[in-house]
Amino acid sequence: MPISETTRAEALSLVDRYPVARAALLPLLHLVQSDEGYVSEDGIAFCGEILGLTKAEVGAVATFYTMYKREPFGDYLLSVCTNPTCKIAGGQRIYEAYVDACGGHVDADGAGVMVEHAECLAICDAAPVVQVNYEMYGPLTDDEAADLLDKAKAGDPPASNVSGQVPPTFREVERELSGIDDGVGEFLVEAARRQVTEYDTPPAYRTGETEIPVTHPGGDVVGHGGRAFRADAGLETDHDRQRREVLDRVPDEQREIVEDLAGEGSSSTADLAGSVVDGRQAPPPAAEQPEASGAATPPSAGADAAEGAEDDPSPADSDDDAGGTDPEEAGR
16 A cells, blocks of 8 residues: 655654764665555655665565564554463463464454564563554463453453553554653754754764764765755755755766765866767866966966966066066966
8 A cells, every 4th residue: 555645744854863874774664564554665765765774674674573563464463472481381382372363473363463482572571472563461361461462453452460551552552652642852853963964974874884973974865964854954065055956967877986986075077977968078177276376367368377387487487577467378
């Protein structure tokens, strides 16, 4: 199912909390689950689009963490601890009974529950333990566990005997886990903005392949460190705006050429971009010339000035120049 426009707007507000956009992936996946009830292929593509990641990169995360579900099931997730203490106390027996009663891990009757085994839930003194949408129940007898499943199937789970809370639906829990309603978004956005604008080191992240921080030149292109964020946040300089307008006219396949030749702070971006757009090969950036006394050399005359310097060995302060320099002569 398509991602709603409300979720799309909320996703962008989550990204604003992070100096590097890809850091928002885990909250975004929870937000997708709050919309879809699971993480679909459309949800994966949506996260990739928002963060500038490939579907493979998003899918690798969505399949690594067990809290992200890859198939729809309904409103209630029952997680049964089958680690040693709970297993010895009857957890494995409860888990197998649940799977048999449901006809698989997702209830075959469409009652809206999913059953999974869970790693240690860190409440061993209450073994065996079952969670319903991450609310704890335990210790449970076999009959109490069966009753818990029946009530979850009916859409009316009881309050947890540990927390006293009635578990919300799975989508409601996922929305809470995304952090979208935590009330601290504006503070996190400001913290991310300060990290980008007040420090010399650009935002960075570490990959699984190297201990070297991976930095984005100019920042993450869709996150706080990039031009897209600086424009939205009103942090663009005049140079940023001019450069963005110029690069917007450059064909995608040529943009990297212009970026490499012009550099992040070059003032020759417009000239280089114009060359590429016109179909000509972009010239290399002009070498920086030493500051000269007298009238400034017009840019178009730079080559002639260099040639003239070779042909005329006379020093600049000769008697011929004592009365001043003709602008046309200076240009040559």
